[in-house]
Amino acid sequence: MEKIEIYAPISGVIKSITECEDETFSSKILGDGFLVEPSSNEVHSIFDESSIEMLFETKHAFFIKSIYGPKALIHIGIDTVKLNGQPFEYFKEINNISNVNELILKVDYDLIAKNKLSKQTMICFDNDESVNFQLNKSGEVKQGELIGYLFLKKTDSNKTELQKESKFLTSAKEIIKLVGSKTNFTSYYNCMTRLRFIINDKNNxxxxxxxxxxxxxxxxxxxxxxQIIIGGDVYKVKEEIDKIIPEDTNIKIKAVKKGFKDKALGFISGVIVPTIPIILAAGILMAIKSLLIQFNVIDDIKNYDQMRNAKLFSAFIYIISEVGIGMLGIFLCISTVKYLKGNIIVGALIGVAIASPYLMWGINYTLFDWGFIKIKLGGYYNSIIPQIVAGSLYVYVDKWVKSWMPTSIDICFRTAISFGIVMTSIMFILGPILGVVEGLVGVAVKWLGDIPYGIGTMLFALLWQPLVLTGVHVPIIMAVIQNLPSPLYAASVFGVFGQLGAVICIGNWTNNFKTKEIAYSAIPSAIVGITEPIIYGITLPKFTPFIAGSLGAGLAGLITGLLNINASVAGGMGLLGVTRFIPGGAYQIGIFFLGSFISIFASYVFTFLMYKERHNENFLILKTNKTLVKFIKINNILSEKEIDKLLNNINQNFKFSKQEKLEIKRIEKMLSLNSKIESKIINLLDKQNEMIVKFEMQKNKYHINQNLDKLNIVEEKINKLKNNNKILKLENKKNEFLKNYKEALKSLEFLQNNLLSKIERELKKIFTINNNTNKIMNNYYNSIHSLDIHFELNERKEDLLYINRKRNKNEVS
Known part of the structure; x- marks a missing residue:
């Protein structure tokens, strides 16, 4: 049964709907609910996320719908329909998503009172057997205060509804709602694993x-x-969002002030991430070219004369392998202009003009020669920073030209003037300066790779996944590629395999099969070099495995660095990273595989030694006891003698007995078995649902074409899928197991409540009830509920007592 929180829509006095002055409401003809005697004039939603579904013409009432389905009638005053909308000023339109803190309307209750009408504001829920309302608080409340719950019963009709659309479409719809609807983002796109939204207001x-x-x-x-981390299925979700939100959709954008850091990070991500598929494709093609050269299948083309005399196949391979990396700057220029909403066709023109080797053929003209610094005019083939700056400069110069140029001649001269200004600035001023900056970045990368005894490689491998978290790993790896050969290019692969080793360890040893499924499902993406599903789904939330994986990568970097590993060419990711070492021959390939093995194995071992998935309850209670005693000491609540006595007492009494621990162990096995069965059922239902969706689409097609033979075949397939024997067996097994499982949960709850009550009684002897005592009880709650929190049957309390050692008395957080 799903539970939805209900909040006070307006400050005032909450009463049962049965106390309403209007019999239509009090008799619950319009449904169960509650009423408010308002003390404020600002009305908000009763749901945390919702939208107005229907607004009465006279504005006195409206239907509001939760993003989770249920809807409610909010009726302001009694007989206020007579006022023809005069007291009501709405700030939200129909279908606008709003949260509980956003104002929906203001009401002139004084005008309602002047007309001798009741101000009672009624909230009624649909008269539906699948919905049950529970009012937990009455009397004086403030707007936004939690006052009750709406319980939704799961029905078979819901299950049927799920089979009408794929999980990707369902997920796309949910994601759009949960990011704050179409009005809360200016753009969206995806990389290999992440769906990315540029958000207007984070609070929504x-x-x-x-x-x-x-x-x-x-x-x-x-x-x-x-960034919403999905994994390999991100493309399918993105495609469904594209169908929901066509390109020509007009999105209302709220002006949100962004700091420099937010703008900078958004710019880097928005410009570079769309070019990642080009980088990966180019890397693999470069590796194939190297392999073909090694086996003398093609000629190694390095200059114009060799290209002129090359065989057709050699020339073809050279073109397709070099263009991605060599012309990367052009794509970055286009991406920059697109991100800044400029004309991408002109962006392409500027990118080509700056990068094209056909214009300069490697010839440079010296502008300044100051001995150790030489600034030259030349083409920026294989350059990145000048292209990004050129794209940005064009957008702003173009806007400036547009601001003063007459529209009658705009089409003739605007682009030419903007293009001329940008090219002059880049070629003679910004380009040479930025070329020096880019060179310095290359020097820094080379310096790190040259640190002896494998230390540089170790540091890069160790820090690679933390760099992935910040999003700056892409420009850094670009700098490495531009300065090949380099040992650092190998270290990035070991960073990936370190997280792979950590997640394999967790998958092997966890008794929570939901965690096991997530862990194992993330392994294939890591094998091909993508770690986001691992780090965001498993290792980073648990933190210690993330550190263990980074340490394992660092060890691999150290050993291979000592053995002088060196990647020669751009290549694939993950296991395909071996293509980076083919020109180095068998020795370099062997070191790569050795480093990969060390990274996976060492990370597995470090995770096994460093990480404990679930500490037992008594261990966690002892830790909480220490926090409690520190707090008492800091605040001088008891003397030293009394504190020692207290610590001895609570360590003896605040714990589960040996028999209770054995009972918890027995319950843990049952929870693990239930987790295993549920995980298998969900997995099979998911696959079944996807197949049914595909067959339903075929069914509709054959129905339209009146192809009865094929229609019957598809219906038989659908019926066969719905009667899947594996699912039926597992559900029967679950039903047989259900009684014992429920009894186990009751037994666990009884043990937990007993100990919590005992602790609370003892604490009341020491403290008066206040905010800090509530916090320490939350600490004990998390310790005692370790098992059900681990299996995600319960949620951790967040408002905890922490002792801040740097501060003095009464300073807790």
Whole structure:
């Protein structure tokens, strides 16, 4: 049964709907609910995320719908329909998503009172057997205060509804709602594993609900950009969002002030991430070219004369392998102009003009020669920073030219003037300066790779995954590629395999089969070099495995660095990273595989030694006891003698007995078995649902074409899928097991409640009830509920007592 929180829509006095002055409401003809005697004039939603579904013409009432389905009638005053909308000023339109803190309307209750009408504001829920309302608080409340719950019963009709659309479409719809609807983002796109939204207002994003979506591995913020980590299925979700939000959709954008850091991170991510597929494709093609050269299948083309005399196949391979990396700057210029909403066709023109080797053929003209610094005019083939700056400069110069140029001659001269200004600036001023900056970045990367005894390689491998978290790993690896050969290019692969080793360890040893499934499902993407599903879905939330994986990578970097590993060419990721070492022959390839093995194996061992998935309850209670005693000492609540006595007492009494621990162990096995069965059922249902969706589409097609033979065949397939024997057997097994499972949960709850009550009684002897005592009880709650929190049957309390050692008395957080 799903539970939805209900909040006070307006400050005032909450009463049962049965106390309403109007019999239509009090008799619950319009449904169960509650009423408010208002003390404020600002009305908000009763749901945390919702939209107005229907607004009465006279504005006195409206239907509001939760993003999770249920809807409610909010009726302001009694007989206020007579006032023809005069007292009501709305700030939200129909279908606008709003959260509980956003104002929906203001009401002139004084005008209602002047007309001798009741101000009672009624909230009624649909008269539906699948909905049950529970009012938990009455009397004086403030707007936004939690007052009750709406319980939704799961029905078979819901299950049927799920089979009408794929999980990717369902996920796409949910994600759009949870990011704050279409009005809360200016653009969206995807990389290999992440769906990325440029968000207007972070407060409108329901982070926790996004994390709970089955398809989502985790989320990450980069300035105003929300990154939703999905994994390999991200393309399918993006395609469904494209169908929901056509390109020509007019999005209302709220002006949100962004800091420099948010703008910078958003810019880096928005410009570079769309070019990642080009980098990967180019890397693999470069590796294939190297392999073909090694086996004397093609000629190694290095200059114009060799190209002129090359065989057709050699020339073809040279073109397709070199263009991605060599012309990367052009694509970055286009991406920059697109991100800044300029004319991407002109962006392409500028990119080609700056990068094209056909214009300069490697010839440079010296502008300044100051001995150790030489600034030259030349083409920026294989350059990145000048291209990004040129793209940015063009957009702003073009806007400036547009601001003063008459529209009658705009089409003739505007582009030519903008292009001329940008090219002059880049070629004679900014380009030479930025070329020096780019050269310095290359020097820094080379310096790190040259640190002896494998230390440089170790540091790069160790820090590679933390760099992935920040999003700056892409420009850094570009700098490495531009300065090949380099040992650092190998270290990035070991960073990936370190997280792979950590997640394999967790998958092997966890008794939570939901965690096991997430861990194992992330392994294939890591094998080909993508770690986001691992780090955001498993290792980073648990933290210690993330550190263990980084340490394992660092060890691999150290050993291979000592053995002089050196990547010669751009190549693939993950295991395909071997293509980076083919020109180095068998020795370099062997070191690569040795480093990969060390990274995976060492990370597995470090995770096994450093990480404990779930500490037992008594261990966690002892830690909480220490926090409690420190707090008492800092605040001088008891004397030293009394504290020693207290610590001895609580260590003896605040714990589960040996028999209770054995009972918890027995329950843990049952929870693990239930987790295993549920995980298998969900996995099979998911596959079944996807197949049914495909067959339903075929069915519709054959129905339209009146192809009865094929229609019957598809219907038989659908019926066969719905009667899947594996699912039926597992569900029967679960039903047989259900009684014992429920009894185990009751037994666990009884043990937990007993100990919590005992602790609370003892604490009341020492403290008066206040905010800090509530916090320490939350610490004990998390310790005692370790088992059900681990199996995600319960949620951790967040408002905890921490002792801040740097501060003095009464300073806790």
């Amino acid at each position: 994003v329901s982070e926790e609900k996004i994390k709970k979506l089955s398809i989502v591995k985790g989320i990450n913020w980069s300035g105003q950009e929300l």
